[in-house]
Each structure stands twice: as C-alpha cells, then as structure tokens.
Amino acid sequence: MATSDVTQGLTADVYGQLHPVETDEMIAQKLKQFEEELEKLPQDQKHGLQQAQEKCPAELTNEFKLMFLRSEVFNADLAAKRYAHYWDKRVEICGPEKAFLPLTLDGALRDDEVALKIGFVNYLAGCSDPHGRAILYVLPGNQDKTKYTRESMGRAVWYVIHAALEEMPEAQKHGIIFMAHPAGAKLAQFDRAMMKVVLSAIQGTLPVRLSAFHICQPPAFFKIILPIAKLFMSERTKKRLCIHFGSTAKICEKLTKTYGLTKANIPQTLGGDAKVDTPAWIETRRAAGK
Template sequence: MSTPPPDVPLESSEPDGCGQLHPKESPELIKRKLQEFHEFVKEMPQDETAGVHQAQDKCPDQLDDDFKLMFLRAEVFHVDLAAKRYCKYWERRIERFGPDKAFLPLTLDGAFKDDHVAINLGFMQPLGTREPNTGRPLILVDPSHQDRSQHTRESLCRSLWYMVHSVLKDDDVAQRKGVVLVVTGKTVKFGQFDRAQAKMNMESISGCLPLRISVAHMCHPPKFFAIVFAVMKLFLGDTVRKRIRVHSGSDKHVVKTLEKKFGLTKDVLPTELSGAIVVDHQGWVKKRQDAGL
C-alpha cells in the first residue's frame, strides 16, 4: 500500500521518485494508530492471531510499541493491513524457525544460531550506503551466493529475515521510506534458481516482514530471467511487482542509468556493479556477532 489513509497527514502531496507518499508522523499520530492497531488485533479471528498469542506468552519483551510501529510504517498507517501483516509475521516466524527458536532474540546467537553458514554466504548484504536524495539504505542481493550443499532452504530464508531486521532496527528512514534493493545477476547460474526457495523467500517479504521495498533494481539479468521473473510474480503483490526496474547492457550503461534516472552514484554502489563500495560481508557479520547482535 503506497497511499496513506485519509486521516493521516502527508509530508508532501506529490509522490517521491519511487512513486511513494509518506505520512507526516507526530507523537499524537503514532499513539492514536498504535491504539487502533491494538484494538484491531484483539478483534481478529483467533485462528489468525494464534502466533501473536504465543509470542505474547513467550517473548512479551519483543512485542513493544517500537516493534509494532514497524508494521504500521510498512503499511503507511493502514491499521487493518498492518495488523494482518503483524499476525502473518508471527505465523511465518513460528513456521520458519520452529517453536524452539521462534521466540528467541533475533540475534546470531539467538534465533539465528543455526544459520551462520547461510548468513555468511551473503545472498543479501546491507551495503552501508544510502540513496543520496532520500537516505534510504541500499541492500545488495546476489543470487549467485546460494549453495544448497551448504545450507537448507529454510536456513537461507532465515538469513533473509536476519538481514531485513538488521537494516530496519533503529532506522526510522528505512522503516518510514523503505529500502532500495540492488540485485546483480551477473554470475548467477540457472542451476541456482530454486522455485521452492523463491516461493519461501517471497512469502516472507510479501505481507509478512515489516519491509517497505521502494524499488528493486535488477541489474544485468541473466538470459533465463524471464523464466525466473514469471515465477516470482506469482508470489509478489502488485505493489512490489511495480517497484522492479530491470537494467541490461554494459557495466557503463547500467551505472549511467542508475545515476541519471535514480540518483545512485558510484560512491553508493558495490564493486559488483562497478561502484566504489567494497563489501566485507563476513567482517560485518563478525562485528555484529561480537556485539551480541
């Protein structure tokens, strides 16, 4: 959902470069919408809130207002959609992590203690840079960093959960305005395409994780991209599908397009896309583990 409800003021009446409108937040708005959110969840059918009730019993400290606010922001303060996303999140979290880990803290030594291999492979990597005009964080997605001999589908999917939460935590801009995905298909092989994996990942993104994707730049798509995209579209909502931009051609042409049309200069792009950012993903993971994150 890109348009806030009528009772939510806007930062601007004009959509931004990604076609999004952003709520003008205030303490009063947040307080009111959180109250509406709580009431809506209470009235939802029991079969839809079973996961939420388990979380309330087993990890109530994780269910604070800051956590719930991420879901409201993901749905630009549409309370009904945010509440449904919140309930779907807990349903999926229990399904993906199992009852023994689903309620643990979302840290490398907690809920992700069995996923270090998949996380270190770097299927998804926060770049530590931001879209110059909006401050949205950039995330690199490299499908070639999949190796089914080293991880299960479930573990790779959980690695996606870790990356999303690491980017969203304590980052108001990421929560309010979304993130920019930069996908490189340069070295991916057809054998690495896994329909079941794609379905699992997309189910976590669409209507589940409190992630607002502003735009996904698919750079240097492989020859079989049309087949992959046809499958992906089955699991993505209309809003996310409309956010995908495909960039083909030489390195020079792709970089020029990203800068001229989207304001993504070389100094915010990774070397994988002829940018200036050298990503030390494993070093980033180690620092987070040492910090207890």
C-alpha cells in the first residue's frame, strides 16, 4: 500500500486500503509537490512525457495528474514516477503514431474494435461497491488470439480501465475491483505475455488503485497458471488476490456478505443481476465521441 502523510490516523477498509479526505488546499499542495518531483526525475525517465508535452499538451491537465496522485494515495514521489512511466508505456502500447492521440474509439483505438468487443476485460457500467469502486469483469474464456494482435488487446485493456476511471470518478479515489471468472476457459487461452501486459498496466503505470482481484471458480489447471502469473505480480498485487471456490450461489453470497457488493453489482454469471454487454457499451461511448 502506498503511504503518505495524508493517511495518518485513518482506518483501513475491507481491502486494507486507506482513503484520505480531500480538500482544495491539500490537492493544490500535492499538485505542487508532484510538479517538483517530476523535475527531479532523470531525463532518461521522461522521454515519453516530454513527447506528450510537445504533441498533446491539452491532455496534461491537473485533473489528469490528480488521478496519478490519487492512485498513490497522494505520495507525490511515487505519483510522479508513475506518471512518467505511464507516458513511456503509452508509446510502447499504442506506438508513436497513436500514443499522443486521444484515447477514444475514433482516435488511438480506431483499429481495435475486435479486441474491445470480444469481451476479455469488461466494464460493468453503473456498477460499484459501496465505496464507489468501479468493477471490471475479466472473462479469459473469451480470448481468441486468432482475431486480434496482442498489441491490440493491450490497447483495449488500457481503454477499458481509462473509461472506468472516467465514468466512475469515485474509483479514482477508492480503487477498482477486478472480478475474473475463468470457468470454461481452456489452458491454451491463457497467454503469458498478455498476463504481463495486463499486470504491468495496473502496477505502476495506469493511474489506478487495485483494490482486489477476485478470481471466481478457477479451473483445475489454475494451479499451473497461478505461479506463472505471480512472477509478474508485485507484492502489493499478490495481497489483493481473493480466490473463490464453490458454487455460484456461495460465491455470490461471499461477495455480498464479506465485501459489501449487492446482487445488482455482481454479473449474472456469478449469481448477480448485472448484465455484461460490452459491444453495446462500446457503441454508446462511440456515439458520445469517447
């Protein structure tokens, strides 16, 4: 857990996370510290950021920088490092020709519709836990590497996470819940390199606080996959893993009683009422120019 001076005296929630009370004065002070920490970074850690300052300065708003501060619980040093790394990684994920375009369906994602709509990582629009955390539903069984490139899926994952932070502002403060349901997936669908792309996105790159990674009803070969996945996990991420075995009813009950989720915010395939329709969500965002 990132620590900073704004968390003293706070009580951790069910996921062990602390949530500082934000004030305009505190935010202004932390943004100032953030800029100071950016200045301290070596030039070789700011190549992507410097390109962004030249090519898309309109995107480098205080609101965007605030997301990185929130992701590191207002630790300005860690937030600045994450911000600089984000831009280097964005160039790597999107390529230099798209990295500085808006992360919209008609911008940097214009060639990634198949990867987006296949439903590997799905945002449950309008769903959250009691603290306002966004929920992303991961369906490994939907992967089909014959239909998209790994790079395209990487951009799709970035887009979905960005969209969740945009549509659910409280998620910037309190975090995101990943809920994976690999039941029915085949061993051949598990892509080691894709695991690395997803984990690197949420570990020190995108401005996201990972609150939990619930893995529900893992298949028998999960014992083969988990040690490999853990090779790419930070210690913080490993602590966020919550593995649930048993019937759908039992898992749904645990998600509600232990973690405070309601059935309205749990996918139908896990016993809840939330409908997963990523293609429809994509078209809604396209119509809005997002």
